[in-house]
Amino acid sequence: MTITDRLVRQLDFIAEIDRLKSVERRISIIGGTRLENSAEHSWHLAMMASLLIEYAGEGVDLLRAKQMVLVHDIVEIDAGDTFAFDDRAREDQAARERVAAERLFGVLPPDQAVEFRALWDEFEAFATPTARFAVALDRFQARLLNRGNGGGTWHMHGVARDRVLSRMEPIREVVPQLWPFVLRTLDEVGLAGDAR
Amino acid sequence: MTITDRLVRQLDFIAEIDRLKSVERRISIIGGTRLENSAEHSWHLAMMASLLIEYAGEGVDLLRAKQMVLVHDIVEIDAGDTFAFDDRAREDQAARERVAAERLFGVLPPDQAVEFRALWDEFEAFATPTARFAVALDRFQARLLNRGNGGGTWHMHGVARDRVLSRMEPIREVVPQLWPFVLRTLDEVGLAGDAR
Numbered sequence: 001m002t003i004t005d006r007l008v009r010q011l012d013f014i015a016e017i018d019r020l021k022s023v024e025r026r027i028s029i030i031g032g033t034r035l036e037n038s039a040e041h042s043w044h045l046a047m048m049a050s051l052l053i054e055y056a057g058e059g060v061d062l063l064r065a066k067q068m069v070l071v072h073d074i075v076e077i078d079a080g081d082t083f084a085f086d087d088r089a090r091e092d093q094a095a096r097e098r099v100a101a102e103r104l105f106g107v108l109p110p111d112q113a114v115e116f117r118a119l120w121d122e123f124e125a126f127a128t129p130t131a132r133f134a135v136a137l138d139r140f141q142a143r144l145l146n147r148g149n150g151g152g153t154w155h156m157h158g159v160a161r162d163r164v165l166s167r168m169e170p171i172r173e174v175v176p177q178l179w180p181f182v183l184r185t186l187d188e189v190g191l192a193g194d195a196r
Numbered sequence: 197m198t199i200t201d202r203l204v205r206q207l208d209f210i211a212e213i214d215r216l217k218s219v220e221r222r223i224s225i226i227g228g229t230r231l232e233n234s235a236e237h238s239w240h241l242a243m244m245a246s247l248l249i250e251y252a253g254e255g256v257d258l259l260r261a262k263q264m265v266l267v268h269d270i271v272e273i274d275a276g277d278t279f280a281f282d283d284r285a286r287e288d289q290a291a292r293e294r295v296a297a298e299r300l301f302g303v304l305p306p307d308q309a310v311e312f313r314a315l316w317d318e319f320e321a322f323a324t325p326t327a328r329f330a331v332a333l334d335r336f337q338a339r340l341l342n343r344g345n346g347g348g349t350w351h352m353h354g355v356a357r358d359r360v361l362s363r364m365e366p367i368r369e370v371v372p373q374l375w376p377f378v379l380r381t382l383d384e385v386g387l388a389g390d391a392r
Contacts, residue, residue: 022227030215042239044213
């Protein structure tokens with residue numbers, strides 16, 4: 001069996017992405033014992049995609065949605081996790097992540113580099129039905145963990161209710177069945193303000 | 197928007213499986229700083245499925261393979277991770293995991309409980325082309341981490357080369373293109389014995 005350069009590059013990438021397990025997010029797993037990392041977060045989203053696909057609108061492709069959530073945080077290996085409510089860090093986030101995408105997906109054979117880069121670009125652009133579904137799941141998962149931790153990150157960083165609602169807006173737009181859970185959670189954890 | 201019992205059960209399950217992030221395996225992430233958990237392990241396998249699908253034989257369904265690896269360890273939330281080379285723990289592993297599967301998948305609405313249980317059963321039975329591919333990836337991922345840690349678990353627990361080879365056998369059978377990497381790794385980390 002000949003070892004091809006193609007396979008070597010694929011295995012190099014598989015080893016490289018192991019580092020996503022060491023990228024910490026600003027949010028804790030339920031129970032609050034430690035911060036969540038971006039690899040296990042991505043697993044959780046991929047499970048959610050299967051479990052909630054019946055609420056996705058027309059034009060959502062489940063396999064592509066799963067690929068997208070599995071890949072969407074890989075740039076953080078180089079660029080780090082950027083906290084959703086840190087305006088300063090978010091200023092140069094796009095630039096940092098583009099450089100990271102070039103290097104990381106560049107480890108792959110060219111056709112797969114293009115394929116995976118396209119998945120990441122599509123998620124970021126929030127334009128296709130599949131990407132919009134994937135992003136809504138990503139936002140809802142943050143609500144799940146913060147609910148499990150009595151408000152978690154929102155309280156810790158003093159994030160106001162209207163900022164949380166604005167961040168969660170893709171859920172209302174894309175998977176409206178989940179929206180009542182968002183509102184209820186904000187009430188339960190005592191984030192002040194009127195429900196919309 | 198009415199909140200249905202169905203959606204409540206789905207969200208209960210999504211919260212329940214967060215616990216997979218706290219199930220430690222007996223193997224460390226590359227760099228050896230800590231043990232890998234079963235959620236991030238499952239993410240890694242799902243990425244590998246996309247990346248290596250071109251080496252899968254006929255009859256392998258990529259979406260199903262991904263679903264299977266994402267789900268295959270969920271029973272460990274109740275049953276714990278069973279070390280591959282611990283013969284004693286493996287004696288009652290199947291029984292412990294069946295009880296866990298009943299309870300955990302039972303949180304879901306009945307149709308999804310059946311769907312996810314079937315994925316787990318299929319993985320465990322190692323009979324369909326898709327399950328055989330998924331299992332081969334699972335075995336190869338252990339080789340990846342142990343290689344990244346100079347032999348890792350194999351040395352730590354004094355596992356002999358022939359036992360490792362026997363554990364890795366699904367790789368040789370199902371994705372033979374990966375087999376030279378297994379043999380080379382065993383040589384590199386100094387696991388004694390003749391190569392097959």
